[in-house]
Amino acid sequence: MPLAEHLRELRNRLAKALLAILVVTIAAAFHYKGIVNFSTKPVLDSVGCPTSFAVLARTADTTCARITINGLLTPFTLALKVSLMAGAVLASPVWLYQLWAFVAPGLHRHERKYAYAFVGTGVPLFFGGAFFAYRVLPTTARVLIGFTPHGVDNLLPLDDLLDLVTRMVVVFGLAFEMPLLLVMLNLTGVLSGRRMLGRWRGMVMGITIFSAVATPSTDPLTMLALAAPIWVLYFSAVGFSLLNDRRRARSEAAGPGDDEAADLDLTPQDVGAVEAVAAGLSPAAPSGTRPARRSPPAAAPAGSSDRSPGA
Numbered sequence: 001m002p003l004a005e006h007l008r009e010l011r012n013r014l015a016k017a018l019l020a021i022l023v024v025t026i027a028a029a030f031h032y033k034g035i036v037n038f039s040t041k042p043v044l045d046s047v048g049c050p051t052s053f054a055v056l057a058r059t060a061d062t063t064c065a066r067i068t069i070n071g072l073l074t075p076f077t078l079a080l081k082v083s084l085m086a087g088a089v090l091a092s093p094v095w096l097y098q099l100w101a102f103v104a105p106g107l108h109r110h111e112r113k114y115a116y117a118f119v120g121t122g123v124p125l126f127f128g129g130a131f132f133a134y135r136v137l138p139t140t141a142r143v144l145i146g147f148t149p150h151g152v153d154n155l156l157p158l159d160d161l162l163d164l165v166t167r168m169v170v171v172f173g174l175a176f177e178m179p180l181l182l183v184m185l186n187l188t189g190v191l192s193g194r195r196m197l198g199r200w201r202g203m204v205m206g207i208t209i210f211s212a213v214a215t216p217s218t219d220p221l222t223m224l225a226l227a228a229p230i231w232v233l234y235f236s237a238v239g240f241s242l243l244n245d246r247r248r249a250r251s252e253a254a255g256p257g258d259d260e261a262a263d264l265d266l267t268p269q270d271v272g273a274v275e276a277v278a279a280g281l282s283p284a285a286p287s288g289t290r291p292a293r294r295s296p297p298a299a300a301p302a303g304s305s306d307r308s309p310g311a
Contacts, residue, residue: 013102017095025087032082036158039165040067043156046138047145065145065154067161078159085166114187122180125233129176132226133168136214140168168214175210175230179237186241193241203234 028035047065069075096119104112148154185191196203211227 010102013098017091017098020091020094021084021087023087024091025083028086028090029079029083032079032086035082035086036078036162039162040158042134042137043067043141043161043165046141047154065141065156067158068155069158074159078162081159082162118180118184122177125176125180126173128229129173130169132176132229133165133172136226137165137168140214172214172226175214176233178230179233182234182237183240186237186244191241193238193243193245196238196241200235200238204231207231207234 043065044067069078100115100119104115145154182191182196186193186196207230208223208227211223211230214226
């Protein structure tokens with residue numbers, strides 16, 4: 001396909017992806033309040049104030065927070081932001097398919113097989129991490145609000161809270177993608193399974209520290225609820241890498257198949273001493289022979305002359 005056809009195909013794919021995002025964004029704009037309530041419900045159930053601050057002032061040592069919006073245009077801009085974010089997420093099957101349809105024709109059959117496997121594994125892992133982020137968000141909010149001094153009111157701007165929820169979902173989702181990244185490095189030959197197994201203590205400690213920071217709770221069960229799935233995924237990736245290394249070693253020992261080309265040895269080698277050639281001799285002529293002499297030109301036949309036509 002020429003370059004102009006590639007650019008035309010890319011333009012069509014981008015137009016379809018943007019159209020899908022636009023349609024879903026418009027549909028989400030009519031339901032953005034429900035999306036906001038779903039995103040902030042864990043925090044409200046955990047640390048939300050059930051009554052007004054005037055009533056809370058007469059109660060004994062009650063720490064809670066109230067979600068607020070600052071500014072006249074903030075509700076409108078927040079509605080646009082939430083709708084666009086929901087449109088990009090909910091329309092992801094469409095624009096991911098358009099991206100795949102543009103890239104797939106240039107891939108081999110085995111490359112398509114790996115791509116299907118990674119996408120089919122990566123999407124559930126990401127949503128699994130997002131689910132855990134949504135589950136630990138109430139505990140995180142409760143612990144952080146607990147640092148509020150006595151007699152001080154907490155006001156949580158809604159846009160900042162939505163940014164925090166989005167950031168936690170993305171971070172947890174990417175954390176669950178870590179084993180998939182290790183498998184990719186092993187399949188490409190960059191990282192061996194034995195090397196990953198040799199560093200399991202450091203990985204377990206790093207996963208534990210990440211879980212402790214992501215869930216700042218004094219309850220160790222909450223930290224283990226996040227760390228244990230990542231531990232299982234890590235050791236699953238190690239086991240897969242060890243099996244893949246063993247399969248690769250057997251394949252290399254067996255040599256190439258009947259329909260596969262053998263590896264060429266392109267190592268430079270010494271050509272040895274250069275044979276001297278005597279001057280005036282052809283390189284292919286054997287030694288002791290002289291080059292053949294050129295025979296003189298044949299004599300012109302009698303009666304012929306170089307006279308001019310006018311002579």
